[in-house]
Amino acid sequence: MARKGASKGADAAPARLASRTLVLDNGAHTIKAGFSPLTTDSEPHADAECHVVANCIARSQRDKRTYIGPELLEECWDFGELAFRRPVEKGFVVNWEGEQAIWERTLLDKRSPLQCDPHEMNLILTEAPNGPSVLQRNMDEMVFEEFEFASYYRTISPVLNAYVPPPFPSTPALPSGTAAECLLVVDVGHSHTTTTPLHHGRPLHAACRRLEIGGKTLTNRLKEVLSRTVEVQKEDWIVQEIKEDVCFISQSFSSDLERVWKGGLKDPRDVDTSIVVDYVLPDYEAIKRGFSRPHDTKVSRKDRALGLHGGPREHIVTIANERFTVPELLFTPSDIGMQQEGVAGTILQSIYSLPQGLWQPFLANILVVGGSSKFPGFLERLRSEMESRVSEEYLVRVAQAEDPLKNVWAGGARLARSKDALSPLVVTRQEYLEHGDVWTRRKFAGKV
Amino acid sequence: MATGPLRFATPHIEELPTTHTRQAPGFAWVAVSGAQDDSSKNWGTANRKRARAQGGGQTEAQKEAITARQQREIERKIKELNSDNSKDVQIPLPKREGTGGGASRAGKTSNTKKILASGKTFAHYLDDEEAEIARTGRRDGDLEVQMPAAQPRPSKTPLARRKTLGEDGSSTGGTPIPQSLNARRSMDHSSRPSTPGASRLDEQNEDQQDIPTLPTDAELDVLLKAPPLTYNQARSAPPPSNAPPPRRFCEVCGFFGRAKCMKCGAMTCSVLCKDTHDEHRCLKFYA
Numbered sequence: 001m002a003r004k005g006a007s008k009g010a011d012a013a014p015a016r017l018a019s020r021t022l023v024l025d026n027g028a029h030t031i032k033a034g035f036s037p038l039t040t041d042s043e044p045h046a047d048a049e050c051h052v053v054a055n056c057i058a059r060s061q062r063d064k065r066t067y068i069g070p071e072l073l074e075e076c077w078d079f080g081e082l083a084f085r086r087p088v089e090k091g092f093v094v095n096w097e098g099e100q101a102i103w104e105r106t107l108l109d110k111r112s113p114l115q116c117d118p119h120e121m122n123l124i125l126t127e128a129p130n131g132p133s134v135l136q137r138n139m140d141e142m143v144f145e146e147f148e149f150a151s152y153y154r155t156i157s158p159v160l161n162a163y164v165p166p167p168f169p170s171t172p173a174l175p176s177g178t179a180a181e182c183l184l185v186v187d188v189g190h191s192h193t194t195t196t197p198l199h200h201g202r203p204l205h206a207a208c209r210r211l212e213i214g215g216k217t218l219t220n221r222l223k224e225v226l227s228r229t230v231e232v233q234k235e236d237w238i239v240q241e242i243k244e245d246v247c248f249i250s251q252s253f254s255s256d257l258e259r260v261w262k263g264g265l266k267d268p269r270d271v272d273t274s275i276v277v278d279y280v281l282p283d284y285e286a287i288k289r290g291f292s293r294p295h296d297t298k299v300s301r302k303d304r305a306l307g308l309h310g311g312p313r314e315h316i317v318t319i320a321n322e323r324f325t326v327p328e329l330l331f332t333p334s335d336i337g338m339q340q341e342g343v344a345g346t347i348l349q350s351i352y353s354l355p356q357g358l359w360q361p362f363l364a365n366i367l368v369v370g371g372s373s374k375f376p377g378f379l380e381r382l383r384s385e386m387e388s389r390v391s392e393e394y395l396v397r398v399a400q401a402e403d404p405l406k407n408v409w410a411g412g413a414r415l416a417r418s419k420d421a422l423s424p425l426v427v428t429r430q431e432y433l434e435h436g437d438v439w440t441r442r443k444f445a446g447k448v
Numbered sequence: 449m450a451t452g453p454l455r456f457a458t459p460h461i462e463e464l465p466t467t468h469t470r471q472a473p474g475f476a477w478v479a480v481s482g483a484q485d486d487s488s489k490n491w492g493t494a495n496r497k498r499a500r501a502q503g504g505g506q507t508e509a510q511k512e513a514i515t516a517r518q519q520r521e522i523e524r525k526i527k528e529l530n531s532d533n534s535k536d537v538q539i540p541l542p543k544r545e546g547t548g549g550g551a552s553r554a555g556k557t558s559n560t561k562k563i564l565a566s567g568k569t570f571a572h573y574l575d576d577e578e579a580e581i582a583r584t585g586r587r588d589g590d591l592e593v594q595m596p597a598a599q600p601r602p603s604k605t606p607l608a609r610r611k612t613l614g615e616d617g618s619s620t621g622g623t624p625i626p627q628s629l630n631a632r633r634s635m636d637h638s639s640r641p642s643t644p645g646a647s648r649l650d651e652q653n654e655d656q657q658d659i660p661t662l663p664t665d666a667e668l669d670v671l672l673k674a675p676p677l678t679y680n681q682a683r684s685a686p687p688p689s690n691a692p693p694p695r696r697f698c699e700v701c702g703f704f705g706r707a708k709c710m711k712c713g714a715m716t717c718s719v720l721c722k723d724t725h726d727e728h729r730c731l732k733f734y735a
Contacts, residue, residue: 028532059539066542083534089570090532096563101541130682132577133587138563146560191532194682199668205676211684212530220529225702236534254704261703261717321702334694336529337522340684349685355667356660446673 016423018150021122022107022114023050023412025157026099028088029190029215029371031055031069032409033106033114036416050409051114053106057085057098069102070112078284079237091128091191092135096142103147122426123149124412126157129194129208133441140440144432151428154444158185158196159203160411161369167399168365177418182361186347188370188378188404190215193330193343195350197362202446204358209350211340213329215372219243221336222326230281230317238290242279242319243326246292249377250324251384253332260320276320286312292319327375331385344385360394368400369407518713574679587678700724 025032034049054072059065061081076082087098106114123143127136136154143152162179174180179201187194193211197204223239226232232239250256259272276295282288295318299309307313329335331342341349351362366386368379383398390396401407416422427440442448555561581587663671676682696705698717705715707722712730716722 057539057541059537066539068541083537083539085534085537085539086532088532090530092570092573094568094570094573096560096566097541100564130677130679132573132679134573134576141557141559142563145557146555146564191530199672202672203676204671204674206671206674208677208682209684210679210682212526216532217529220531224529228700233535257703261701325697325702332695334687335697336526337519337694338526339686341687345687346684354671355663357662359660361662445675 016151016426016428017419018120018122020116020120021124021413021416021422022116022149023124023409023416025126025160025406025408025412026088026093027055027126027157027190027371028086028091029055030405031102031106032406034409034413035114035116036413047403047406049413050406052405053102053114055086055088055099055102057087057101059083059085069105071105077288079241079282080284081234082237083234084236088191091189092131093127093139094135096138100142100146107147118147118149121149122416122422123152124160124416124422125152125154126160126408126412127154128189128191129156129158129196129203130210136441136444137437140432140437140444144429144440148429151426152432153422153426155425156196156203157408158187158194158369159198159201160408160415161185161187161367161401162198162201163411163414164401164407166365166367167402168397175418176414177421180365182358182365184347184351184362184366186343186366186368186370186373186382187408188214188330188343188368188373190371193346193370193372195347197350197354197358204354207350207353209346211330211333211343211346213333213338213340215240215243218247218326218329218372221329222247222322225322225326226317226319230315232317238281241290242317244374245290246277246279246319246323247327247375248324249327249331249375249381251377251381253324253328256324257321275323276318277323278316279319281315281317283315287314295320327378330372330378331381342385343382344389347386348389363390364395364397366396366398368398369404371405373400373404577678578680581678587675699729 021036023034023036031053032050033053034051036049051070052073053070055069056072057069058067058072058076059082060067060076060078061083062078067076085095085098087093087095087102089095093099106112107116107118109115125139125143127139139154140152143149143154162183162185163174163176165174166180166183179198181200183198185194185196185198187196192214195207195209195211197207219236219240222243223232223236226239226242256275260275273295277292278295279292280287280290282290301316301318303309304311305313305315325335329338331344333340333342340346347366351359354362363386368382373379379398379400383396386396386398403410427443432440439448555564577587696708696715697703698705698721699714700716700721701718703717703721706717708715709722709725709730714725714729716725
């Protein structure tokens with residue numbers, strides 16, 4: 001089934017679109033943004049053109065400075081005791097006062113590589129699925145009335161993944177601007193994990209599901225369990241780095257847990273040192289970034305902190321079962337008492353709510369994206385859980401996007417390269433002023 | 449009810465406290481559910497003494513089951529884990545140099561002024577929408593009202609195949625579900641496919657042929673045109689009842705919990721962990 005109205009809008013395309021397009025994947029944790037020129041034959045390179053910007057306003061207790069958006073990664077050198085304010089709550093832009101400041105610093109400021117004039121720019125903007133419609137209206141109004149973009153296409157972020165050639169072997173090449181036929185996008189994000197079946201790039205809304213565990217849940221959980229030994233409740237950034245550095249998804253949870261169990265201080269049994277690590281916390285003087293190394297049982301934590309062991313003074317935290325019990329929440333939310341099924345179960349809920357004829361095409365095209373899917377072992381675990389839960393007569397294929405973080409952006413950039421595909425989707429500023437916000441929302445909902 | 453004509457079917461209006469933010473302008477709609485189902489709040493009316501006498505004390509299963517109080521504690525904790533901002537910190541935006549100062553931050557039009565000044569949180573928006581659904585039976589009325597051919601909820605087929613929501617479908621507990629959704633709920637309660645070939649629909653399919661065929665274009669079109677689920681509807685359902693019970697972990701070291709504390713119900717794995725627990729954590733609320 002062809003995208004609705006693709007041929008109809010093609011003739012009017014040049015007038016409707018500005019020459020450049022800004023693709024902005026407005027994630028809760030980071031904004032992935034970059035320009036996609038309309039007239040180029042080269043593939044958009046996510047690495048070179050997509051900028052990752054922290055979507056937060058951070059306040060440092062140490063230098064008493066407030067960092068807005070991109071300033072955090074460019075100018076901040078001491079991430080200790082950083083406090084965060086995030087305008088995106090549960091995946092949706094709620095606090096526009098903060099978001100406006102970040103966008104202005106990213107898009108209008110001279111220092112930013114993304115500086116542009118919104119009046120000459122098409123915008124492809126993403127939102128999380130299943131949001132309250134008032135928030136969608138707010139977003140439309142801010143884009144057109146405050147930033148005054150020339151034209152604008154708002155879509156739920158999983159949709160754009162369909163425009164990237166899927167990483168499955170033996171799939172036909174995808175010309176830019178066309179969407180994969182059947183794709184089930186599993187987006188493991190900062191706020192939550194969503195599953196969205198897409199048919200030619202259009203979501204099957206009745207089968208969208210959301211598991212309310214994402215990167216921030218895991219960071220907060222790690223903060224909580226590490227605080228049993230070292231007080232890290234205020235170190236959001238450092239704990240997030242610890243999570244990214246050492247956490248992994250266990251392939252056999254209970255045996256891994258047995259291997260690192262020590263029934264108390266005097267228990268003579270040896271723990272598996274391949275799992276237990278010492279994480280050296282950064283002090284932002286000698287150690288700029290924390291790192292992990294194999295566990296050393298000889299020197300105690302206190303001696304190290306005081307420099308009594310003969311080496312440099314360093315604060316370490318020993319991390320054992322926390323390495324895999326924390327990200328395990330993605331697969332077993334009931335471990336913290338959450339009444340939801342894990343990633344695999346949520347995917348199956350999504351698929352089984354479709355007609356049976358569609359089960360096979362979606363089971364064979366499961367695409368994993370999102371920053372929190374980068375844990376080592378995630379893909380293997382998901383694949384084995386899916387295979388064990390699905391009847392053998394079905395073929396299950398699970399693949400991860402080449403760059404899980406920037407895949408949505410890459411899809412948007414590929415869509416933007418094709419005028420014919422993009423033109424019927426966007427609403428121009430003139431149309432918005434003419435028809436109003438209700439019409440705009442109906443257009444984005446596919447009802448015009 | 450002699451004063452019939454004077455009674456209005458309006459939801460109860462309540463101003464929600466906004467603790468961490470500025471007071472939101474205006475008011476917030478709050479859906480008020482009917483009877484309270486929460487047994488923990490139902491403290492006077494049910495004859496608990498009689499129920500206890502008939503039941504002959506607690507069963508093992510009841511003892512194992514978590515109490516309402518523990519459940520609330522778990523929910524509070526999950527909410528904390530899912531919070532976006534740093535705890536107890538308010539970060540005001542710094543004053544800007546140049547570029548017109550505060551004027552442009554206030555918004556260029558009345559709409560954006562309102563948006564920028566809004567102190568609402570996501571929970572407010574969610575409640576507003578739930579209340580609108582309870583009131584009007586549909587979300588975002590604007591979109592539907594202007595539909596040219598008054599399109600009802602799209603045809604019954606996909607709705608029947610839609611998966612049942614968990615009984616506690618909404619985060620707000622007693623959020624009422626619109627009539628149309630209620631009907632759907634009861635309709636597909638029995639036909640929730642848990643394994644391939646288990647549901648009523650599948651049996652129908654299998655009567656005709658073995659391999660399920662792709663749906664027709666018309667069927668797909670209906671699926672594609674279905675409106676998005678609401679935030680609460682899209683939440684992943686709880687595991688099926690035959691799933692293994694939730695694992696419990698040692699509160700001190702994170703290993704599998706083996707023994708339950710008689711006083712507070714927390715799990716520990718070994719004598720040492722139990723000692724630590726008794727010394728530092730047990731019943732910390734009372735100590």
